[in-house]
Amino acid sequence: MLDKALDILGWLVVLFILGPLIVIIGGSFTETPYVAFPPAGFTLRWYEQLLHRGDFLQSFLISIVLAVLCSLCAMALGVAAVIGLHRHGVTGQRLFRAFLMSPLVLPTIVTGVALLQFYYLIDMDAPLTGLLIGHILITIPYVCRTVGAGLVGLDPALEEAAGSLGAGGLRILFRVTLPAIAPSIMAAMIFVFITSFDQATVSIFLAGPDVMPLPVRIYTYIDFAVDPMVAAVSTLLIIFAFGLIALLQKVLGLDRAMGTGV
Amino acid sequence: MNTQMPRRAALALYLGPVTLFYLVFLVAPYAMVLRLSVFRFSAMQLYIPQFTLANYTAVLTDPFYLALMARTIGLGVLVTVISLLLGYPLALKIARAGPRLKSLLIAITLSPLLINLLVRTYAWLVLLGDTGVVNKWLQALGLTTAPLPLGGNMFAVVVGLVHVSLPLMALSLIGVLERIDAALVDAADSLGASRARILRKIILPLSLPGIGAGSLLVFTFTISAFITPSLLGGNRVSTISTVIYEKFTFSANWPVGATLVMALLVINAAVIALHGRLFREA
Amino acid sequence: MLLRLPTMRAPETTSTTQPSLAVAGIQLQYGGVAALQGIDLEVASGEFVALLGPSGCGKTSLLRTIAGFVHPQQGAVRLNGRDVAGLAPRHRNIGIVFQSYALFPHMSVLQNVLFGLECRGIPKSAATQRARDAIGLVGLSAFADRRPKQLSGGQQQRVALARAIVIEPDLLLLDEPLGALDKQLRVQMQTELKALQRRLGVTALFVTHDQEEAMSMADRIVVMRDGKIAQIDTPESLFAAPNSAWVCEFVGAGNLLRGDAASILPGAPPGSVVQVPFDKLRVSPAANGMPITGRRFLGAMVELQMATPGGIVCAHLSPAAASAFTIGTHVHLHADPADCRVLPH
Ligand SMILES: Nc1ncnc2c1ncn2[C@@H]1O[C@H](COP(=O)(O)OP(=O)(O)OP(=O)(O)O)[C@@H](O)[C@H]1O
Ligand SMILES: [Mg+2]
Numbered sequence: 001m002l003d004k005a006l007d008i009l010g011w012l013v014v015l016f017i018l019g020p021l022i023v024i025i026g027g028s029f030t031e032t033p034y035v036a037f038p039p040a041g042f043t044l045r046w047y048e049q050l051l052h053r054g055d056f057l058q059s060f061l062i063s064i065v066l067a068v069l070c071s072l073c074a075m076a077l078g079v080a081a082v083i084g085l086h087r088h089g090v091t092g093q094r095l096f097r098a099f100l101m102s103p104l105v106l107p108t109i110v111t112g113v114a115l116l117q118f119y120y121l122i123d124m125d126a127p128l129t130g131l132l133i134g135h136i137l138i139t140i141p142y143v144c145r146t147v148g149a150g151l152v153g154l155d156p157a158l159e160e161a162a163g164s165l166g167a168g169g170l171r172i173l174f175r176v177t178l179p180a181i182a183p184s185i186m187a188a189m190i191f192v193f194i195t196s197f198d199q200a201t202v203s204i205f206l207a208g209p210d211v212m213p214l215p216v217r218i219y220t221y222i223d224f225a226v227d228p229m230v231a232a233v234s235t236l237l238i239i240f241a242f243g244l245i246a247l248l249q250k251v252l253g254l255d256r257a258m259g260t261g262v
Numbered sequence: 263m264n265t266q267m268p269r270r271a272a273l274a275l276y277l278g279p280v281t282l283f284y285l286v287f288l289v290a291p292y293a294m295v296l297r298l299s300v301f302r303f304s305a306m307q308l309y310i311p312q313f314t315l316a317n318y319t320a321v322l323t324d325p326f327y328l329a330l331m332a333r334t335i336g337l338g339v340l341v342t343v344i345s346l347l348l349g350y351p352l353a354l355k356i357a358r359a360g361p362r363l364k365s366l367l368i369a370i371t372l373s374p375l376l377i378n379l380l381v382r383t384y385a386w387l388v389l390l391g392d393t394g395v396v397n398k399w400l401q402a403l404g405l406t407t408a409p410l411p412l413g414g415n416m417f418a419v420v421v422g423l424v425h426v427s428l429p430l431m432a433l434s435l436i437g438v439l440e441r442i443d444a445a446l447v448d449a450a451d452s453l454g455a456s457r458a459r460i461l462r463k464i465i466l467p468l469s470l471p472g473i474g475a476g477s478l479l480v481f482t483f484t485i486s487a488f489i490t491p492s493l494l495g496g497n498r499v500s501t502i503s504t505v506i507y508e509k510f511t512f513s514a515n516w517p518v519g520a521t522l523v524m525a526l527l528v529i530n531a532a533v534i535a536l537h538g539r540l541f542r543e544a
Numbered sequence: 545m546l547l548r549l550p551t552m553r554a555p556e557t558t559s560t561t562q563p564s565l566a567v568a569g570i571q572l573q574y575g576g577v578a579a580l581q582g583i584d585l586e587v588a589s590g591e592f593v594a595l596l597g598p599s600g601c602g603k604t605s606l607l608r609t610i611a612g613f614v615h616p617q618q619g620a621v622r623l624n625g626r627d628v629a630g631l632a633p634r635h636r637n638i639g640i641v642f643q644s645y646a647l648f649p650h651m652s653v654l655q656n657v658l659f660g661l662e663c664r665g666i667p668k669s670a671a672t673q674r675a676r677d678a679i680g681l682v683g684l685s686a687f688a689d690r691r692p693k694q695l696s697g698g699q700q701q702r703v704a705l706a707r708a709i710v711i712e713p714d715l716l717l718l719d720e721p722l723g724a725l726d727k728q729l730r731v732q733m734q735t736e737l738k739a740l741q742r743r744l745g746v747t748a749l750f751v752t753h754d755q756e757e758a759m760s761m762a763d764r765i766v767v768m769r770d771g772k773i774a775q776i777d778t779p780e781s782l783f784a785a786p787n788s789a790w791v792c793e794f795v796g797a798g799n800l801l802r803g804d805a806a807s808i809l810p811g812a813p814p815g816s817v818v819q820v821p822f823d824k825l826r827v828s829p830a831a832n833g834m835p836i837t838g839r840r841f842l843g844a845m846v847e848l849q850m851a852t853p854g855g856i857v858c859a860h861l862s863p864a865a866a867s868a869f870t871i872g873t874h875v876h877l878h879a880d881p882a883d884c885r886v887l888p889h
Contacts, residue, residue, distance in 0.1 A: 001457075002457045002458050002461065003457055006351045006354055006355070007351075007355060009348075009351040009352075010351040010352045010354065010355030010356075011355075013348045013349070013351060013352040013428070014352065014367065014370055014371075016348070016425070016428075017370060017371065017373075017374060017425070017428060017429075018370060020382065020385035020386060020388075020389055020425065021374075021377065021381075021382075021385060023385060023388065023389060023395055024381065024384070024385045024388065027388060027395070034393060035388040035394075035395065036395070036398070037395045076279075077279055077280040077283060078280065080275075080276045080277070080279060080280065081276060081277055081280040083276060084272070084273055084275075084276025084277045085276075085277070087272070087276070088269055088272060088273050088276075096277075099284065100280065100284075102284075102288070103288065105482075105530075105534070106292075106527070106530075107482070107485075107486030107503075107526055107527070107530065108486070108488075109486055109488045109503045109506060109507070109526075110292075110295070110486070110506075110523050110526060110527060111288075111291075113295065113506060113510050113519065113520075113523055114288075114291035114292050114294065114295045114523075115287065115291050116510060117291070117294060117295065117298060117510070117516060117520075118287075118290065118291035118294050121294060133287050136283070137283075137284075137287055137288060140280065169272075194376055197378075198376075198377075198378045198379060198380075200378075200379055200380055200489050201488050201489060204488075204489075204507075205507075205510070215378060215379070215380045218378075218380040218381075218384070219380060219489065219493070222380070222383075222384050222387060222493065223493065226384070226387050226388060226391065230384055231384075231388065233381075234378075234380075234381040234384055234385070237377065237378050237381050238377055238381060241373070241376045241377045241378070242373070244376060245369070245373060245376055248376075249369075
């Protein structure tokens with residue numbers, strides 16, 4: 001009885017999670033000027049309309065560029081940091097790790113506000129750089145967590161063996177350590193890419209009228225109109241996300257990649 | 263590990279860049295916000311660099327701000343409780359499922375985390391509006407004649423936040439539930455415990471660390487959420503975050519905005535400390 | 545209320561009384577893979593039966609079937625004459641000691657032992673008294689308020705036992721309860737466990753893959769192999785008369801002489817396998833015999849090992865008799881036909 005009730009509730013929750021996404025995907029093909037579900041008729045009009053929206057296309061490109069640059073920078077900074085900690089234990093190691101993870105604990109809206117007034121104060125007027133810095137800041141913790149976990153799982157004998165064979169520090173790093181944790185690095189990279197690409201809260205404070213990442217563009221758009229064109233954008237983004245999920249699954253296995261049990 | 267470089271130099275090379283980056287773009291900006299919160303507001307030049315506690319007095323005594331903080335915390339508690347009540351059966355289901363159903367359900371549960379927050383919020387806008395999908399269905403089914411006020415209010419904000427929080431909660435719960443030894447359930451069963459008693463006396467107590475971790479995650483996420491309340495609340499639901507946004511943009515009262523930031527940080531720290539106290543053992 | 549008084553019931557082997565546990569024709573499959581293939585077993589009230597068999601032979605599966613955690617595709621389980629098919633584990637009144645102990649980590653020793661009594665709705669004070677009695681019975685009164693984590697392996701084992709017996713089960717199932725203990729503690733617990741079982745007169749089915757343990761504790765031993773029962777007998781009969789070469793080898797009941805070696809038994813059917821107990825195999829020096837390849841001191845005995853074409857055979861001699869033999873000595877083997885058994889092939 002209880003088991004049955006819990007089971008049914010579980011399925012309802014699955015429906016609650018998936019339902020809205022299904023409605024959006026279905027609604028993006030409706031012929032009505034508002035999102036209807038099940039869709040009334042079938043049209044690709046909203047997708048076509050999207051092609052003529054230069055602002056959305058530009059925002060999409062900005063988001064991609066931002067996410068790529070952010071991945072590269074966050075990886076460089078984060079991987080160097082965790083490898084440094086891995087190779088040379090620092091006194092106060094735990095504290096330093098907490099420091100590295102802090103952007104994850106601090107509310108993103110606060111980070112956005114802090115950077116906004118900081119840029120104003122130092123008179124920095126370069127929205128793309130500003131956005132990039134914000135994104136790097138909030139994605140470094142993901143790198144540290146994922147790659148750090150990969151390093152913890154690494155057999156220390158591997159590096160010691162390489163050392164005993166006469167390999168120097170740099171050779172060990174590039175020939176042994178990094179290849180051994182390559183899956184974690186790949187997973188972290190994809191994760192950072194997604195996080196940056198989807199990031200809205202920090203971006204809202206740092207975007208300019210000419211440099212507006214896609215989430216901010218959608219935010220300003222749906223603040224005044226909820227038409228099926230956004231459903232079309234959303235559907236494309238969902239497909240994009242599932243592509244990345246499939247990639248992540250391939251690289252590491254989804255539950256491991258998401259660090260079940262945090 | 264034998265390295266040619268002296269340890270200090272190597273460390274500086276590895277940890278230097280990230281430390282510098284954090285000092286300039288994290289520590290300094292946060293320090294600036296703190297500084298801003300004790301400056302005087304000026305309509306003409308954003309703020310006057312003159313020490314004052316007036317902003318804190320305002321935030322801590324003005325009924326508007328007190329209600330704002332109470333509402334934000336209340337929203338956090340409500341969303342946390344609902345996420346827990348919905349996330350627990352889901353997590354149980356996942357923990358008990360066979361390998362194939364399990365990976366499917368995990369993928370479904372986690373997929374929202376990888377789907378743009380704006381997309382998820384927009385979905386609820388579409389569903390809950392006066393002429394939205396849900397109201398259309400209700401009317402078509404004859405359950406209501408006039409549209410129900412589902413959107414642009416606290417209800418919509420709660421629904422949207424629960425939807426976003428569920429994966430976080432479920433993730434924390436699945437972890438602990440999977441680690442509960444199946445033999446414990448068998449043992450309780452053989453000793454004569456009903457399913458309800460097993461749930462109450464064995465599974466629930468053993469999953470407390472997951473409940474704690476998930477609740478902390480969801481609560482801190484909810485009280486500082488901005489996109490969801492701002493869009494689904496239809497400018498009628500204000501939380502600390504939406505007011506911070508407003509103070510730093512339209513009304514340009516940075517000192518009060520900075521003070522609210524401090525309030526948000528203090529609430530966050532308090533909850534983390536409380537969680538640490540409650541779950542010290544783990 | 546006190547625990548059932550120690551009654552010292554003798555194991556009943558006569559089949560006139562109803563068996564405490566009767567298992568008939570059990571077939572169990574896990575997703576098409578057969579784990580149990582037709583198990584028939586009766587356990588008399590108060591009897592202590594050991595299930596012995598190599599890893600993966602289905603011992604745990606049989607226990608789980610009896611307990612009701614898994615449901616056999618065919619066959620019936622009867623407890624005190626009642627068919628328990630469709631009865632949930634919690635309604636079977638079976639006490640179980642798990643290999644991992646499965647102690648509730650968030651409860652004290654006392655709370656663990658109380659759990660089954662609470663499930664039965666026994667009033668708090670009476671339940672506490674019974675739980676304390678049971679904890680006393682396993683000698684852990686001083687530890688009642690500890691958590692399982694704060695106990696040693698042997699102590700945890702006792703808690704698991706107390707928790708299983710306090711509910712006065714009709715049947716006690718133990719799945720390798722001593723498997724996680726070191727040798728010395730294991731032997732001590734074997735004695736204690738056996739004594740406690742006799743004192744309470746509870747029917748017990750005990751899984752082990754250690755034949756010495758089975759021999760020293762059980763009234764009867766069930767030898768299992770590949771989901772089937774190979775032999776059921778008292779330890780003495782099992783040792784003296786294993787019904788197959790496999791059982792003989794598994795329980796270590798003597799040498800198996802095959803082929804030529806079997807010719808020491810006049811009249812053995814060709815190709816048969818002959819069982820000769822280690823202490824009944826005689827050796828005599830003979831230059832044209834086979835060499836001794838190993839010599840082990842076993843305490844009261846000395847073991848000599850010879851490589852025959854059919855495999856290694858061992859002879860146990862008194863140290864005095866063995867002094868004449870060293871590694872490399874060539875010997876002949878003999879045995880009194882009265883000490884040999886031809887095993888079914
Ligand atoms: N849940 C299960 N699903 C599928 N197969 C199983 C399951 N449990 C056991 N088996 C299989 O059934 C057979 C019997 O397993 P069982 O656990 O009963 O053996 P066992 O005698 O207890 O072994 P051990 O001494 O190693 O504990 C084995 O081949 C095992 O692989
Ligand atoms: Mg087993």
